[in-house]
Amino acid sequence: MEKTDVKKKKGPVRDFFCTLGADLREIGTTWSEGDGKTKLSFLFFGIGPIMRGRRLLGVTFLVVEAALIAFIAGFGWQYFSKLGTLGTVETNASSRVTTYGDNSFLILLFGLLTLCAFFALIFIWRLNVRENRREELLLKAGKHLPSSKSDFESLFDSNFDKTLLALPVIGIFVFTVLPIIFMICVAFTNYDANHQAPSKLFTWVGFENFANLFSFGTDGFGSTFATVLIWTLVWAFFATFLCYFLGIAVAMLINKKGIRFKKFWRTILVMTIAVPQFVSLLYVAKLFAADGLINGTLLRLGWIKEALPFWTDPMWARITIIVVNIWIGIPYLMLIATGLLMNIPEDLYESARIDGASPWQMFRSITLPYMLFVTGPFLLTQFTGNLNNFNVIYLLNQGNPKSMGLVGGAGGTDLLVTWLYKMTINDTNYRMAAVIGIMVFIVTAVTSLVVYNFLPSVKDEEGFQ
Amino acid sequence: MKEKRSSMKRKRLIGNIFSYILLILISLIWLFPFVGLVLNSFRSYKPGVEYGGMVDYLVPKTFSLDSYRFLFSGENNYVQWYLNTIIIAIFTAVLQTMIVLCVSYALSRMRFKGRTLLMRFWLILGMFPGFLTMICLYFLLKQMGLTQAGAIPGLILVYVASSGMGYYVCKGYFDTIPKALDEAARIDGASRARVFLTMTIPMSKPIIIYTALVAFMAPWCDYVFASYIAFGHDSSYNVAVAMQRWVWTGDYQGYFTRFCAGGVLVAIPITILFMLLQNYYVEGVTGGAVKG
Numbered sequence: 001m002e003k004t005d006v007k008k009k010k011g012p013v014r015d016f017f018c019t020l021g022a023d024l025r026e027i028g029t030t031w032s033e034g035d036g037k038t039k040l041s042f043l044f045f046g047i048g049p050i051m052r053g054r055r056l057l058g059v060t061f062l063v064v065e066a067a068l069i070a071f072i073a074g075f076g077w078q079y080f081s082k083l084g085t086l087g088t089v090e091t092n093a094s095s096r097v098t099t100y101g102d103n104s105f106l107i108l109l110f111g112l113l114t115l116c117a118f119f120a121l122i123f124i125w126r127l128n129v130r131e132n133r134r135e136e137l138l139l140k141a142g143k144h145l146p147s148s149k150s151d152f153e154s155l156f157d158s159n160f161d162k163t164l165l166a167l168p169v170i171g172i173f174v175f176t177v178l179p180i181i182f183m184i185c186v187a188f189t190n191y192d193a194n195h196q197a198p199s200k201l202f203t204w205v206g207f208e209n210f211a212n213l214f215s216f217g218t219d220g221f222g223s224t225f226a227t228v229l230i231w232t233l234v235w236a237f238f239a240t241f242l243c244y245f246l247g248i249a250v251a252m253l254i255n256k257k258g259i260r261f262k263k264f265w266r267t268i269l270v271m272t273i274a275v276p277q278f279v280s281l282l283y284v285a286k287l288f289a290a291d292g293l294i295n296g297t298l299l300r301l302g303w304i305k306e307a308l309p310f311w312t313d314p315m316w317a318r319i320t321i322i323v324v325n326i327w328i329g330i331p332y333l334m335l336i337a338t339g340l341l342m343n344i345p346e347d348l349y350e351s352a353r354i355d356g357a358s359p360w361q362m363f364r365s366i367t368l369p370y371m372l373f374v375t376g377p378f379l380l381t382q383f384t385g386n387l388n389n390f391n392v393i394y395l396l397n398q399g400n401p402k403s404m405g406l407v408g409g410a411g412g413t414d415l416l417v418t419w420l421y422k423m424t425i426n427d428t429n430y431r432m433a434a435v436i437g438i439m440v441f442i443v444t445a446v447t448s449l450v451v452y453n454f455l456p457s458v459k460d461e462e463g464f465q
Numbered sequence: 466m467k468e469k470r471s472s473m474k475r476k477r478l479i480g481n482i483f484s485y486i487l488l489i490l491i492s493l494i495w496l497f498p499f500v501g502l503v504l505n506s507f508r509s510y511k512p513g514v515e516y517g518g519m520v521d522y523l524v525p526k527t528f529s530l531d532s533y534r535f536l537f538s539g540e541n542n543y544v545q546w547y548l549n550t551i552i553i554a555i556f557t558a559v560l561q562t563m564i565v566l567c568v569s570y571a572l573s574r575m576r577f578k579g580r581t582l583l584m585r586f587w588l589i590l591g592m593f594p595g596f597l598t599m600i601c602l603y604f605l606l607k608q609m610g611l612t613q614a615g616a617i618p619g620l621i622l623v624y625v626a627s628s629g630m631g632y633y634v635c636k637g638y639f640d641t642i643p644k645a646l647d648e649a650a651r652i653d654g655a656s657r658a659r660v661f662l663t664m665t666i667p668m669s670k671p672i673i674i675y676t677a678l679v680a681f682m683a684p685w686c687d688y689v690f691a692s693y694i695a696f697g698h699d700s701s702y703n704v705a706v707a708m709q710r711w712v713w714t715g716d717y718q719g720y721f722t723r724f725c726a727g728g729v730l731v732a733i734p735i736t737i738l739f740m741l742l743q744n745y746y747v748e749g750v751t752g753g754a755v756k757g
């Protein structure tokens with residue numbers, strides 16, 4: 001048993017080196033068996049295809065190579081070369097003429113971009129070598145090479161995936177991948193309010209920020225992080241499961257035999273989805289305010305002596321937020337559950353009824369297992385979505401009430417993401433914001449992995465089919 | 466036997482009455498904020514009678530259109546904010562739907578090298594919180610001149626650029642269209658692009674409407690990126706960023722009814738649109754939930 005486990009772990013690593021080895025060997029044979037055109041292509045991409053008559057492909061290779069090299073040499077290198085220190089010359093603004101020094105932000109960002117350009121260059125080079133090899137083998141076998149025209153047409157047929165994915169992949173690279181790599185790097189620097197680019201430099205500090213996150217001294221982030229993390233998990237748990245069960249309950253109530261105007265009831269609930277959240281949530285936030293309608297009415301009726309601290313007491317605020325979230329969450333679940341409940345075979349209930357099962361028993365042994373089975377993955381995405389549920393928290397009470405016991409401007413109802421947001425906007429404490437961002441990722445990834453492997457629909461795919 | 470049936474009937478009747486009471490109660494709770502919002506928007510602020518802040522009663526003492534008049538009086542940029550949001554929403558809906566369709570088709574129908582790697586990579590990317598990238602995005606957009614005054618195209622770019630990762634629901638739908646149809650058309654000589662444009666897309670009307678609807682509604686609520694990218698430039702705010710100031714700033718006392726009026730005007734068209742396309746939305750959400 002243990003032996004197989006070890007083998008499994010070795011698998012991907014060994015696979016990787018095997019592929020790498022095979023690749024290098026193939027490059028070697030391409031060089032040794034290749035003709036002059038191929039050998040020239042090793043330096044000038046695409047020369048081989050051009051000389052063999054595939055102009056479109058060859059020129060594309062050549063243009064991409066030229067563009068990448070021009071980018072690296074003409075623009076990227078000045079930043080890339082300083083990536084190790086993130087700049088040494090500080091901007092001098094003390095004399096009348098400001099002399100600009102290094103900008104750490106630009107060095108880090110464009111340095112990373114240049115690094116990516118290097119990888120892209122190697123990748124294109126490899127594609128180019130492989131293409132040369134393929135062409136030579138085809139010619140040796142006495143076959144014809146595809147013409148430029150058919151190369152172009154293949155972009156809409158056999159290579160249609162490249163056409164379709166080119167734009168989305170570039171978009172995701174520039175606007176998601178690059179920024180994420182950048183911020184991961186920021187977590188290892190001292191980029192904060194005291195080291196603002198461009199007037200000040202920031203530099204690498206290793207794991208100092210992570211040590212700060214887990215230090216439980218007075219200035220350390222440790223206790224605040226623990227508080228916020230626990231509340232985030234508690235919130236996500238309640239927000240997910242309360243809405244889930246209550247949503248199913250409401251759906252069953254509406255679906256009940258003999259209830260009329262089903263569409264009408266549903267439409268009323270769906271209003272909450274339709275009305276933009278910033279309108280409804282901000283109004284609800286004010287409903288519960290100290291001078292709001294609810295407190296005002298209760299005071300006028302004489303039921304309470306002073307306003308209930310819906311948003312000002314941490315515990316009250318947490319409960320209020322969970323309750324308001326039920327108001328938002330039930331309609332979604334009601335919609336989903338309505339469709340699914342109708343899929344449960346009626347004869348299951350019929351036979352249960354003949355056996356004398358009570359409605360509660362039927363719910364527990366038919367409806368609930370079926371729903372859990374079908375919506376398992378959905379519950380997981382709901383849970384991770386709630387871990388990052390910015391809008392509800394921020395629009396309702398902006399993560400307040402603030403507390404003296406918490407550092408980094410965190411409040412009683414702050415989730416990790418709203419805390420991250422506050423540190424970015426209010427404190428410009430980018431270094432710690434980046435660390436928190438990585439922590440959010442770890443929490444999300446770990447939850448997903450652990451829960452995913454426990455899901456009944458993953459363990460036993462045939463269960464209800 | 467007869468007695469038993471009638472007792473069962475009575476039991477069911479009582480059960481149903483109870484259910485109706487519950488449903489009416491639920492409806493009241495769910496509608497209450499919206500009724501309150503509309504009523505507040507019509508409250509006047511005649512000095513001595515009422516004022517435009519938060520009050521502890523629901524029905525206004527005197528009705529007036531003052532708040533609505535204020536929105537269009539030119540004292541603020543409400544019309545501009547509204548137009549901004551509509552422009553952002555329309556462009557986002559169109560472009561995002563196109564990108565999602567392209568990605569979904571490629572991932573559902575084509576088998577290329579690195580396909581699973583790409584899907585896994587995007588799944589992991591999705592686990593990073595979106596705000597993490599905020600300052601970097603701001604800087605990138607600033608380099609292109611797409612912040613403050615140019616915030617509207619900038620925001621559209623941000624929303625659209627990463628929308629490829631949200632392909633799950635649409636791909637799930639494509640997976641249910643039989644592959645045999647594609648194969649048949651390809652044997653007849655149609656290229657992939659032709660199959661995609663003339664067969665798959667016309668067959669996917671529900672999922673296209675769902676994707677566009679969700680994409681259209683998102684910009685109306687976006688606060689985080691919109692406020693950061695348009696920072697300090699009043700005329701390129703969207704409604705959410707601009708109007709939440711009326712609630713949170715210190716003098717919200719005077720602006721609360723104006724916020725309600727503005728909110729009502731935002732909510733009405735969106736709600737009508739949503740109600741009209743409700744069935745598509747339900748189909749998309751349910752399909753997405755089951756496939757996960």
